[in-house]
Amino acid sequence: MKHRLQFAGKKLIRMALLLLGVSLAAFLLVNASPLDPLQTNVGQAALGSMSQEQIENLKAYWGTDTPPVQRYLSWLGGILQGDMGTSLLYRQPVAQVIGQRLASSFWLMAFAWVLSGILGLLLGMAAGMNRGKWPDKLIRGYCLTISSTPVFWLALLLLIIFSVWLGIFPIGLSVPIGMESGSITFADRIQHAVLPALTLSITGVANIALHTREKMIDILDSDYILFARARGESNRSILWRHCLRNVALPAITLQFASISEIIGGSVLVEQVFSYPGLGQAAVTAGLGSDLPLLLGITVVTAAMVFGGNLAADLLYGAVDPKIRKGASRK
Amino acid sequence: MNHHWNNRRSAVFLVCITGLLLAAVTAAGIILSGQAMETDFTQKNLTPSLSHLFGTDWMGRDMLSRTLTGLSMSIRIGALTAAVSSILALILGTAAATLGRKVDAVISWCIDLCMGIPHILLVMLISLACGKGFLGVVAGVSLSHWPSLARVIRSEVLQLRQAPYIQAAEKLGVSRLNIAKRHILIHLLPQFLTGLILQFPHAVLHEASITFLGFGLSPEQPAIGVILSESMRYLTTGKWWLALFPGLALVLVVILFAITGEHLRRLLNPANVHQ
Numbered sequence: 001m002k003h004r005l006q007f008a009g010k011k012l013i014r015m016a017l018l019l020l021g022v023s024l025a026a027f028l029l030v031n032a033s034p035l036d037p038l039q040t041n042v043g044q045a046a047l048g049s050m051s052q053e054q055i056e057n058l059k060a061y062w063g064t065d066t067p068p069v070q071r072y073l074s075w076l077g078g079i080l081q082g083d084m085g086t087s088l089l090y091r092q093p094v095a096q097v098i099g100q101r102l103a104s105s106f107w108l109m110a111f112a113w114v115l116s117g118i119l120g121l122l123l124g125m126a127a128g129m130n131r132g133k134w135p136d137k138l139i140r141g142y143c144l145t146i147s148s149t150p151v152f153w154l155a156l157l158l159l160i161i162f163s164v165w166l167g168i169f170p171i172g173l174s175v176p177i178g179m180e181s182g183s184i185t186f187a188d189r190i191q192h193a194v195l196p197a198l199t200l201s202i203t204g205v206a207n208i209a210l211h212t213r214e215k216m217i218d219i220l221d222s223d224y225i226l227f228a229r230a231r232g233e234s235n236r237s238i239l240w241r242h243c244l245r246n247v248a249l250p251a252i253t254l255q256f257a258s259i260s261e262i263i264g265g266s267v268l269v270e271q272v273f274s275y276p277g278l279g280q281a282a283v284t285a286g287l288g289s290d291l292p293l294l295l296g297i298t299v300v301t302a303a304m305v306f307g308g309n310l311a312a313d314l315l316y317g318a319v320d321p322k323i324r325k326g327a328s329r330k
Numbered sequence: 331m332n333h334h335w336n337n338r339r340s341a342v343f344l345v346c347i348t349g350l351l352l353a354a355v356t357a358a359g360i361i362l363s364g365q366a367m368e369t370d371f372t373q374k375n376l377t378p379s380l381s382h383l384f385g386t387d388w389m390g391r392d393m394l395s396r397t398l399t400g401l402s403m404s405i406r407i408g409a410l411t412a413a414v415s416s417i418l419a420l421i422l423g424t425a426a427a428t429l430g431r432k433v434d435a436v437i438s439w440c441i442d443l444c445m446g447i448p449h450i451l452l453v454m455l456i457s458l459a460c461g462k463g464f465l466g467v468v469a470g471v472s473l474s475h476w477p478s479l480a481r482v483i484r485s486e487v488l489q490l491r492q493a494p495y496i497q498a499a500e501k502l503g504v505s506r507l508n509i510a511k512r513h514i515l516i517h518l519l520p521q522f523l524t525g526l527i528l529q530f531p532h533a534v535l536h537e538a539s540i541t542f543l544g545f546g547l548s549p550e551q552p553a554i555g556v557i558l559s560e561s562m563r564y565l566t567t568g569k570w571w572l573a574l575f576p577g578l579a580l581v582l583v584v585i586l587f588a589i590t591g592e593h594l595r596r597l598l599n600p601a602n603v604h605q
Contacts, residue, residue, distance in 0.1 A: 021443045029459040148584035150535050152542050153558060153577035160570050264450035268539055272562065283543050286454050298455070302446045 015306045026298040037062040037289035085292035094296040105277030116204025117255045124209040128216025143206040155272035256312035341593040348590045359402020362395040385571040397576045400554040412529040414472035423483030441477040457545045467546040479525040520598040527591035
């Protein structure tokens, strides 16, 4: 147990350093931007009609008159005390905005993540077992098509079919328009989240299915499967006892590595369905040069990605006894 | 039985066909770029017909020529960004594997850093730093795609350096530069070319996505991302063709790239020569 704690501790320190790097990189990138937040948010015409004093006030509000080093250090100081600053566009604490947005995005992403993982594993195993036959060709064709399809276009298609033509699902937003927040039922929320979640799940399948298929073919060609067959083991028991664990290891890596993809996908999907989640907030913050919010979202999503990698590293030991023993011997 | 020989030959044939097709789309887009901007208000919002295969939009612009121009732009940006990011990956991957532990640590850290930020967010941030537009897209896509290929190349070079023939060459007193040129780079070439071609589809998709979100090419340009984000405003009024055909065309182009890449990978892999 001790070595696993040490392992996790080392990883956590590395993660913290990487997060620091991420925040610095994001800050430098936004800071280097030639786009003037005053021009984009207030507009040239409005600026022209303002007095010098008003413009100075605006500059102070958007932070364009503070030197970059001081700006970053004060942001970093705030973070260390648990204060992520105030969003310039939403005029609310960044932590609060992210909290609200993440709450509505989380279920969307979690559902899509779990569903695409399970479906991808099953499809990959099915394809690998039927190598060269029609189920394999079908699954491979599906994966090729879906990985060549832009997520947002798929979202648009589903929107046209289910919302505009069939009218089954609403056009957008996470709750019905013009209703009191108290009277919104759980069913309403679900109905508004179905299409975005479906889009994300459909696209998430391809990568994991293709890799599982390759691995499955390797395993089925191995000597131990040949021996198991020679012993007369049934197909089902071979699948259950020999294939599943071996296939699970790379699948877990891929699945946790796909967190980054799912967040990226949710940015696009939320934009199409105007679903008020974290991704949409990121786009708004980016277009409006809202530095504190953009930094906050980048750091929080990066933490999620690193957390996923850490979880995968820790899970290896649980799934693969060889890794567990190898680590304890050191 | 020359069945196996045919396998390779048909791959070459297929690669040529898809290559020609992509070149034709690129050329058609450049030729039609003038027509794509022409507005004709007597012809607006037409459903697809023989004279306008993809229909027309609310300004009476022909969607087919707009789509082709957009695709052509996507392909050219894809080629440029894939090339830049692969060369970056080659340089950084080799540097990490050959220039000592400190350089390796720094480059590996950068790789982890870039892979930690969700891809779309990273492209958004880089594009913002370059002031959006054409430069923003190109910088964003090419500066965010190198890490995974760099990692592959790094481990490949590390492995190669342990290979007996390279160690023997070192002991024989062959200079480092010569080893790099005659043994390592030649060996990396197939890996590198495959990586380059497989970057294409990603690059094209990310270009379209980032433009769709409003961080890429400017709205006046007929890019696929722009066409699709404009179409969103007209979906509820039943103008499905504005979104369907341009998107479908993009999917087809990306699939063509993916198939070409897959076949080229097999052709370039020395282990597959006997097939």
